[in-house]
Amino acid sequence: MSIPQCNWRLSRATAGVAAAVTLVSTFVPRLSSSEEAAAAVGARPIIAIEGVSVVDVLSGTLLDARTVLIVDGRIAATAAATAVDVPPVAVRIDGRGRYLIPGLVDMHVHLFNNFTHRAPNEWAFPLFVANGVTGVREMQSVPADMPSLTRWRAGVARGDLIAPHVLAAGVSVADDSVASTRRQVREAHAAGLDFVKIFSGVTELHWGAILEEARALQMPVCGHVPAAVTLLDAARAGQRSNEHLAQVYEACSAMEQQLVRGREARGRTETVKVREGQEREVLESFDQLICDRIATALATSGQVQVPTLVLPHFEARGPRTDFWDDARWAYLRVDEQARWERFRKEQPANDEALAAQRLEVSRRIVMTLHAAGVRILAGTDAPMPLVYPGFALHEELQLLADAGLSAADALRAATIWPAEFLGQSDSSGSVAVGKRADLVLLDENPLSDISNTQRIRAVVLDGRLFRRADLDALLRDARSTQ
Ligand SMILES: [Zn+2]
Numbered sequence: 001m002s003i004p005q006c007n008w009r010l011s012r013a014t015a016g017v018a019a020a021v022t023l024v025s026t027f028v029p030r031l032s033s034s035e036e037a038a039a040a041v042g043a044r045p046i047i048a049i050e051g052v053s054v055v056d057v058l059s060g061t062l063l064d065a066r067t068v069l070i071v072d073g074r075i076a077a078t079a080a081a082t083a084v085d086v087p088p089v090a091v092r093i094d095g096r097g098r099y100l101i102p103g104l105v106d107m108h109v110h111l112f113n114n115f116t117h118r119a120p121n122e123w124a125f126p127l128f129v130a131n132g133v134t135g136v137r138e139m140q141s142v143p144a145d146m147p148s149l150t151r152w153r154a155g156v157a158r159g160d161l162i163a164p165h166v167l168a169a170g171v172s173v174a175d176d177s178v179a180s181t182r183r184q185v186r187e188a189h190a191a192g193l194d195f196v197k198i199f200s201g202v203t204e205l206h207w208g209a210i211l212e213e214a215r216a217l218q219m220p221v222c223g224h225v226p227a228a229v230t231l232l233d234a235a236r237a238g239q240r241s242n243e244h245l246a247q248v249y250e251a252c253s254a255m256e257q258q259l260v261r262g263r264e265a266r267g268r269t270e271t272v273k274v275r276e277g278q279e280r281e282v283l284e285s286f287d288q289l290i291c292d293r294i295a296t297a298l299a300t301s302g303q304v305q306v307p308t309l310v311l312p313h314f315e316a317r318g319p320r321t322d323f324w325d326d327a328r329w330a331y332l333r334v335d336e337q338a339r340w341e342r343f344r345k346e347q348p349a350n351d352e353a354l355a356a357q358r359l360e361v362s363r364r365i366v367m368t369l370h371a372a373g374v375r376i377l378a379g380t381d382a383p384m385p386l387v388y389p390g391f392a393l394h395e396e397l398q399l400l401a402d403a404g405l406s407a408a409d410a411l412r413a414a415t416i417w418p419a420e421f422l423g424q425s426d427s428s429g430s431v432a433v434g435k436r437a438d439l440v441l442l443d444e445n446p447l448s449d450i451s452n453t454q455r456i457r458a459v460v461l462d463g464r465l466f467r468r469a470d471l472d473a474l475l476r477d478a479r480s481t482q
Pocket of ligand 1: 381
């Protein structure tokens with residue numbers, strides 16, 4: 001299996017994490033015998049989760065009867081009870097009969113609403129945390145969003161904001177002129193954004209310029225493979241992640257070259273329209289042998305896929321507009337409710353047969369890519385209509401398992417694989433000493449059934465403990481304040 005080569009530069013957030021790791025590893029040896037050490041750790045309690053089965057996501061096995069000690073927001077020990085000296089001041093959690101996994105990561109979310117001129121989606125923060133989602137990749141920021149990102153990151157680090165870590169934030173650049181598109185890339189980099197996000201409508205000319213500019217700045221390029229570029233061309237040119245299986249459908253048919261050539265030299269919105277018009281033809285011409293060949297080549301390129309299966313899944317369930325039947329509807333901020341309703345009303349009539357076929361082909365593609373060694377990462381596109389932040393990640397994990405991923409692989413898709421892709425596996429992605437204490441305590445074993453990720457007993461976010469009652473209170477507050 002090829003592991004993506006990550007050229008993610010060290011963002012300010014991760015640089016802080018690296019410094020903290022050093023701090024903890026020198027601090028821990030003094031801890032066991034010294035109560036004054038407990039006083040030195042500040043607002044975060046020392047937490048001991050005792051007798052728990054730790055899910056080792058790397059090996060896909062359980063490490064039974066462990067005591068996991070958390071000090072100052074870091075995992076200070078994970079070992080047999082006799083090997084861990086739990087300080088008297090520690091908050092003790094009975095982990096017997098329970099399962100500890102790393103905090104979950106949603107690799108495709110939208111926290112900003114720049115195009116609709118609305119406030120950021122801070123309403124979604126408690127929903128993520130209550131569902132054990134302790135990290136997200138933000139997919140559409142602009143330089144003006146940096147103050148919000150900095151404030152959120154600092155708030156979580158200080159412990160006065162309950163929100164997932166924004167592990168990376170991407171900027172979408174596209175202007176009429178190539179020169180100003182290049183300038184946008186440089187400005188986003190200077191502002192501190194982490195990667196460039198490509199949209200489907202980007203022309204081949206702009207796409208080449210974005211890649212070149214980003215490469216010079218060592219800024220990763222992610223997003224949708226443009227409608228006028230072939231999948232392997234994009235992967236080989238260094239587009240690090242591809243969202244929603246964009247262009248994979250075409251690549252898994254005999255028609256890709258012909259379709260892409262027909263889309264060249266068209267305007268941005270027109271290219272996307274043409275692609276949409278070709279969808280039925282593309283889905284019907286799915287070819288397993290071609291898909292196998294593409295998958296092997298894609299695995300070599302190292303490009304990861306964020307298929308967001310929840311999107312075709314919800315489309316296949318029909319054109320629902322009766323959102324208020326779902327108890328979670330009340331978690332949405334009022335302007336977001338209005339957006340969902342507007343979005344559904346403006347959507348063209350749903351073709352149910354086409355939607356069902358899209359979901360079926362998406363599943364086959366995911367399994368083919370995964371079998372060939374392409375990294376599949378869990379992402380949801382929350383908050384698209386019906387894609388409830390936090391909740392949807394568990395639905396995505398279930399859909400990945402339904403497509404054929406083992407429970408262990410589905411879990412990896414939301415933990416260690418995102419951490420490796422983002423170049424952050426030194427500080428996150430597994431339950432290991434020195435890593436940041438982002439953890440989820442489950443009542444049942446997720447390796448025997450992935451739906452058990454929903455049986456959440458407690459969440460540890462950056463070393464802060466949220467028991468079931470705290471999580472329920474978070475959700476209750478999310479409801480009552482809107
Ligand atoms: Zn998106």
